Amino acid sequence: MSALRVVVYLNQFFGQIGGEERAGVGPRAFPGPAGAARAVQQALGDAGRVVATVVSGDNHVAEAPEAAVAAILALVAAEQPDLVVAGPAFLAGRYGVACGAVCEAVESRLGVPAVTGMHAENPGVALYRRRAHIVATGADGARMLDEARRLVALGLKRARREPVGSPAEEGYFPRGVTRNTRASANAAQRATAMLLDKLAGRPVTSEVPLPDFPRVAAPPAVRDLGHAVVALVTDGGIVPVGNPDGLEPLAATRFGAYPIGGRGALDPGQYDNVHRGYDTTFVKQDPHRLVPVDVARELEREGAIGKLHETVYSTTGVATTLANSERMGREIAAQLRAARVDAVILTST
Amino acid sequence: MTPVAVMVGANRIVQAAGIIHPLGNADLPPEEEKALRRRIVERALAALRTEVVQPTVFGAGADH
Numbered sequence: 196m197s198a199l200r201v202v203v204y205l206n207q208f209f210g211q212i213g214g215e216e217r218a219g220v221g222p223r224a225f226p227g228p229a230g231a232a233r234a235v236q237q238a239l240g241d242a243g244r245v246v247a248t249v250v251s252g253d254n255h256v257a258e259a260p261e262a263a264v265a266a267i268l269a270l271v272a273a274e275q276p277d278l279v280v281a282g283p284a285f286l287a288g289r290y291g292v293a294c295g296a297v298c299e300a301v302e303s304r305l306g307v308p309a310v311t312g313m314h315a316e317n318p319g320v321a322l323y324r325r326r327a328h329i330v331a332t333g334a335d336g337a338r339m340l341d342e343a344r345r346l347v348a349l350g351l352k353r354a355r356r357e358p359v360g361s362p363a364e365e366g367y368f369p370r371g372v373t374r375n376t377r378a379s380a381n382a383a384q385r386a387t388a389m390l391l392d393k394l395a396g397r398p399v400t401s402e403v404p405l406p407d408f409p410r411v412a413a414p415p416a417v418r419d420l421g422h423a424v425v426a427l428v429t430d431g432g433i434v435p436v437g438n439p440d441g442l443e444p445l446a447a448t449r450f451g452a453y454p455i456g457g458r459g460a461l462d463p464g465q466y467d468n469v470h471r472g473y474d475t476t477f478v479k480q481d482p483h484r485l486v487p488v489d490v491a492r493e494l495e496r497e498g499a500i501g502k503l504h505e506t507v508y509s510t511t512g513v514a515t516t517l518a519n520s521e522r523m524g525r526e527i528a529a530q531l532r533a534a535r536v537d538a539v540i541l542t543s544t
Numbered sequence: 545m546t547p548v549a550v551m552v553g554a555n556r557i558v559q560a561a562g563i564i565h566p567l568g569n570a571d572l573p574p575e576e577e578k579a580l581r582r583r584i585v586e587r588a589l590a591a592l593r594t595e596v597v598q599p600t601v602f603g604a605g606a607d608h
Binding site: 408409410411413414415416417418420425431473474475476477478480481483484485486487489490491493494499500538540542543544 | 551563596
C-alpha cells in the first residue's frame with residue numbers, strides 16, 4: 196500500500212511557535228512534520244508521510260471556534276490528506292476542545308478520518324467523545340512517542356477502512372455506539388460464567404455499562420416565591436384528549452406544551468393520558484393527581500406564589516433514552532426561561 | 545422512586561404519594577385528597593426556597 200498522506204494538528208506550544216504568550220496566533224500550515232508532529236512521523240514509519248503540520252493558538256480557537264475551525268479546515272483540505280491526527284492534547288483543556296472540534300469537522304465536512312488523544316479528564320473528552328475517536332492518553336507529554344504510536348495505530352486502521360475494535364480493545368473513549376457482534380456463548384452461558392467469576396472473587400466486566408449521569412449544579416433557592424412565576428412540568432404523560440402532538444406512550448422523543456388558559460382546575464373530560472409505564476386509571480379520573488393545577492391556583496390566589504405559568508409541559512418518562520431526556524429538558528428549560536419562569540415543580544410517576 | 549431521582553442527580557426532591565397518583569390518593573375522600581396534594585405542593589415550595597448543594601430529599605409526603 197502506498198504511503199498515506201497525513202496532516203497533524205497542533206497548538207502553538209506543541210507546534211513550537213511559543214508558549215502562553217503566543218496562544219492568540221491564528222491557524223497556519225508548515226510543510227512536513229513540525230514540533231510534536233515528528234513523533235507522529237516516527238510512529239507512522241513507512242506507512243504514512245506527514246505532509247503538513249497545521250498549528251493554531253489555543254486562545255484563538257477558544258475565542259472564536261467556528262471561524263478558527265473553518266480556517267483550520269481550509270488549510271487541512273488543501274493538503275488532501277488520507278488521515279488527520281490532532282494532538283494528543285493530554286490534560287490541556289483548550290487544546291483538547293480544539294482537537295475534538297477539528298476532528299469532528301474534518302470527518303463530517305471533509306469525509307477524512309481523524310483521531311486525537313486526551314487524558315480522561317480533559318473537557319474535550321466529554322464534549323467530543325461521541326463525535327470523534329479520542330485515544331486515552333496520560334496527563335502530559337512525558338510518553339509522547341508511545342502515545343503517538345497508539346493514535347497512529349488507530350488512525351491507520353481507520354484510514355485503511357479496516358475494522359476498528361471496541362473502545363476497550365483499541366484504547367479510545369466509548370462513543371456510545373452499539374454494534375452487533377456474534378458471541379461465542381449464549382446469554383445464559385455468559386451470565387452463568389459471570390456469576391461464577393463473581394462468586395470466586397474474579398474480576399467481572401458487565402456487558403451493559405450503566406449510563407453515567409452528569410452532575411447538574413443545584414440552582415440557587417428562590418428567595419421570594421411570592422413574586423415568582425412557577426411552572427408545572429410532568430413526565431407522567433398527560434395530554435389533551437386526542438393527543439394532538441402525538442406524544443409517544445414510551446421511549447418519548449417529544450413533549451407537549453399545553454395552555455391551561457387561566458382556569459382554576461383541569462377538567463378530566465378534556466384530558467387523557469398516554470403513558471404506558473404505570474396504571475393511569477387514577478390520573479385519568481382526576482388529572483390533578485398528576486398535575487396539581489387546583490392547589491397551585493389556590494396558592495397563587497393566596498400569594499404563596501406570584502403567578503402560576505399558564506402552560507403545562509408534559510412528556511412520557513418511560514424507557515426514554517438519556518440523550519432524548521437531556522434534549523427535551525434543555526428545550527423545555529429554554530422555553531420556560533424565555534417566558535421568564537422562575538421555578539418549576541416537576542411531577543413524576 | 546426518590547432513590548432513582550437521587551441517582552440521576554435531581555437536586556430538590558419531594559417524596560409524593562405514589563406512582564399511580566403522585567399528587568393524590570383515590571382512597572381518600574375528595575377534601576382530604578386535596579389537602580394531601582396541597583401539603584406535597586407546599587413541601588415543593590419549601591424545597592424551592594432552600595439552598596442545596598447535592599440531591600436532597602425533602603420530607604415524606606406519603607402521609608396517607
